[in-house]
Amino acid sequence: MIGLEQLGQQAKEASIHLSRASTKDRNEGLTLIAKQLLEEQEAILKANEEDLLSAEQNQISKAVMDRIRLTPERIKAISDGLLDLVELPDPIGRELDSWTLENGIQLSKVAVPIGVVGIIYEARPNVTVDAAALCLKSGNAVLLRGSSSAIHSNIAIVKAIRSALEQSNMPINSVQLLEDTSRKTAEQMFKMNKYLDVLIPRGSQRLIDTVIEKSSIPVLETGAGNCHMYVDQSADSSMAIQLVINAKTQRPSVCNAIETVLIHKDWFYSFGKDLIDALKDHHVELRGDQQVVSIDPSIKNATEDDWNTEYLDMILAMKIVNSVEEAIEHINHYGTSHSEAIVTTNPDHAVKFLNEVDAACVYHNASTRFTDGFEFGFGAEIGISTQKLHARGPMGLEALTSTKYKLSGEGQYKK
Amino acid sequence: MIGLEQLGQQAKEASIHLSRASTKDRNEGLTLIAKQLLEEQEAILKANEEDLLSAEQNQISKAVMDRIRLTPERIKAISDGLLDLVELPDPIGRELDSWTLENGIQLSKVAVPIGVVGIIYEARPNVTVDAAALCLKSGNAVLLRGSSSAIHSNIAIVKAIRSALEQSNMPINSVQLLEDTSRKTAEQMFKMNKYLDVLIPRGSQRLIDTVIEKSSIPVLETGAGNCHMYVDQSADSSMAIQLVINAKTQRPSVCNAIETVLIHKDWFYSFGKDLIDALKDHHVELRGDQQVVSIDPSIKNATEDDWNTEYLDMILAMKIVNSVEEAIEHINHYGTSHSEAIVTTNPDHAVKFLNEVDAACVYHNASTRFTDGFEFGFGAEIGISTQKLHARGPMGLEALTSTKYKLSGEGQYKK
Secondary structure (H helix, E strand, O other): OHHHHHHHHHHHHHHHHHOOOOOHHHHHHHHHHHHHHHHHHHHHHHHHHHHHOOOOOOOOHHHHHHHHHHOHHHHHHHHHHHHHHHHHOOOOEEEEEEEOOOOOEEEEEEEOOOOOOEEEEEEHHHHHHHHHHHHOOOOOEEEEEEHHHHHHHHHHHHHHHHHHHHOOOOOHHEEEEEEOHHHHHHHHHHOOOHOOOOEEEEHHHHHHHHHHHOOOOOOOOOOOOOOEEEEEEOOOHHHHHHHHHHHHHHHOOOOOEEEEEEEEEEHHHHHHHHHHHHHHOOOEEEOOOOHHHHHHHEEOOHHHHHHHHOOOOEEEEEEOOOHHHHHHHHHHHHHHOOOEEEOOOOOHHHHHHHHEEEEEEEEEEEOHOOOOOOOOOOOOOOOOOOOOOOOOOOOOOHHHHEEEEEEEEEEEEOO | OOOHHHHHHHHHHHHHOOOOOHHHHHHHHHHHHHHHHOOOHHHHHHHHHHHHHHHHHHHOOOOHHHHHHOOHHHHHHHHHHHHHHHHOOOOOOOOOEEEEEEOOEEEEEEEEOEEEEEEEEEEOOOOHHHHHHHHHHOOEEEEEOOOOOHHHHHHHHHHHHHHHOOOOOOOOEEEEEEEOOOHHHHHOOOOOOOOOOOOEEEOOOHHHHHHHHHHOOOOOEEEOOOEEEEEEEOHHHHHHHHHHHHHOOOOOOOOOEEEEEEHHHHHHHHHHHHHHHHHOOOOOOEEHHHHHHHOOOEEEEEEHHHHHHOOOEEEEEEEEEHHHHHHHHHHHHHHOOOEEEOOOOHHHHHHHHHOOOOOEEEEEOOOHHOOOOOOOOOOOOOOEEOOOOOOOEOHHHHEEEEEEEEEEEEEEEEO
C-alpha cells in the first residue's frame, strides 16, 4: 500500500498536468471512464458482494446495506451520469471579469482548477465515481477516502477509473484512493495542507464535525438541515397545507426537508385542525407546543430538543408564534442556515422574511425541497454548503474552481 | 474582563442587527467613528505612550516600536481613511445573479454580510481601526484580538469606536476587543466556530501557520510572498532591468516584492552583467547559482534555502534557466502562489507563463508590486489571499461578503 505522503505528492504532480488538460481531454477521459465501468462491471459487482458479505457479518442495518449495494442497473446509471457530465459547459478557463488598471495594465480574472481536492465520505460507492468525475471535469486531482464498509467496491471502481485514465491524455494519478481506511490515516490526511487545497466531507454530521475540528486544510462544509416553514397569518390555507406536507413528506430523509413548522396563531385557530389532520393522513408524527397540544391532546409535547433536532424522518415539530418577527427569531436561533420558507400573501412579510432570515436559501410560497444543484440548473451537485465562505447553498462545478488574475503590461513599474 | 463566550454571543447578536442596518446607517457610523477618534486623540496617544514605554522596557526593536507608535498625524490619516471608506459603494445587497427555475420559481442571488469576523493581528494599532471599519462597511460584527504590545492603544481606540457606535444606529457590540491577550485565550478563540464565521490572521507567517493548524473556524489566509520574476530569452534588456530593480527595491519589506530572479541563459550572457551592476548600484545583495557566480565571483553562492526564502530585504537570489518551462517549474515548486512575472517579447512564452504558473496574480511585462487592493481599484484591502477558496489575490470589501439565494414562488412543490 502506498503511503499518504506519496499519494499527496502524486496528486499534486497530477494536478499540475491536469490543470493544463484541454476541455476535450477532460471530456474524453470522462467518456472512457463511463465505458470502462461497464467493461469492468463484473469485477466491481464481485467486489461489492464482498462488502455486502462483511456488512452482513457485522450486522450492519438494511438501510446502510442498501446504500452499499451495487447492481448492473445502478452501474449503468452511474455510467450514464458521467456522459451527462460530459455535456455540461467547461467550468475552467471562463473569463469572470476584466478591466484596465489606472497605469494601463490589462487585467483578466479567469476560472482555474483548485488543484488537489480531498474527499472523505461514507458508505455509498457511487460517491467514488461521482466525486472523481466532478473533480476531473473541473481540472482537479482528487484523493478519495471512502469508508471501510465499501472498500472492496471502491478499490474495484478506482481500478476501472485509473485504467480508463491510462488510455486518456490525463495523468493516472488524477484519481487516487486511500486504501487504508483507519481513523489514524484519516487524521493524517486532515493535516496534509501541503498537498491538498480543499477537503470535502460527505456524510454524517459527526464526520463533518470531526473534519472541521481537526483539519488544517480549508473545508467545504456540507451540513445539516434543520429547516423550517413559517405559515403566516394571511397564508392561503390550501397552499400552506400542500407546502408543509410536501416539504415534510416528499422525502423526509434529506437535508432540505423541514423539521419544524411555525404557525401564526390566527392562521392556526382557523386552519390548524385541517393541517394537523392532513399531516396525520400522511403518517407524520407531531410534537407540538402547549397551544398545539391544547387543541389536540393526542399530540406529544415538544421539548427544547425538538426545536434543535433534524429528524430526517416522518416527525414534525409544530410551534405557534405571534408574529413574523417571532418566526424569524426562532429560525435564526435554531436553524442551521440551510433552507427556510414563509407561506404568506402579505408582500411586506415576505420581503422581511427573505431579508432577515439568515440561511443559504430562503423561500416565499414554495417548498424547501428545491434546494438542490439540479433544481437550480447547475447540472451537477457537489453538495449543499452551509458555510458562508467560498460557496453557500447548492454547489455545482463552479464551487470546484478558484480564480487567477492575469495581468499584461508594457513595462509598468511602481512609482 | 468579559469572557470569550460572552463576547462571542454578543458579537453574534450584534451581527443580526447589523445585517439589517441600511447603507446610510453603516456610513454614518463610520463617519462618527472618524470624528470620535479625533476627539479622543489625547487619550489614545496617552495609551500609546504606555505601550511604547513597555516596548522600551522589553527592549523591543526600533522597527516594531515604529509600528506601534501613533502620532496626531497618523491618527488624522486613520480618520481620513474612514471617510474614504464611506465613499465606496456598498458591497451588501447587490444582486449577483438571477434566473427562473424550470418550475417557475424566481431566484435571486444577493450579497449578504458573512456575520461575525474574527481578526488576529500583530503590533500595529491602526489595524484595529482598519479591520473594524472594513467589517462595519460590509455589515459584519468583528471580534478583534491584537497583540499585547499594543493593548493599551487598542483599548483606547476601541473605546472611541464604541462610543461612536453608541451615537449611531448600529449595535455597540458590532466591534469588540479581546482584552486578554494570552496565548491560551487566543487558542480558545480559534475554536469558536459556534459564533465566528471566519477568522483572518494578519501578521507573521508563524501566526498564520498557527491559526491554520489550530482553527476550527474557516480561515481567510493572507500569506507569504516568495515571488519571482523570469527574464526570458527575448526580454527587452532595459525593461527587464527596470522591472527587476523595481520589483526588488521599491519596497523590499512587502509580500509582493520579488525574492528570486530567474534568467534565461542567452539573455544572461548578453545582459547579465548589466543587471548585476544595476542591482549592486541599488545596494542589492545577490545570491547566485554556479553560472552566476562564475561570471562574478564576488557574488555569494545560493543554496536550496535561498530558493525557499522570502527575504523581505535587499537580498535577491539569481538562477539561470534553459527555458521558460524550467522557469515555470521552478516557480511552481518554490513559489507561494502570490505574484509571479515574466518579461518577454515572445507572445507564446507570455501566454504559456500566464496559463501554467499557479499563482493568484501572474504578470507579463509589469512589476509584481501592483498586487494590491488599491492598485486593482478595490478602494480598500483586507489582505492578499494566498489560498484558493473564497477569494484569491487582493481582497476588497467583496471578500467580506457571503451570498443568499432568495426564491419566490406561487405554491410550487416537489413532485
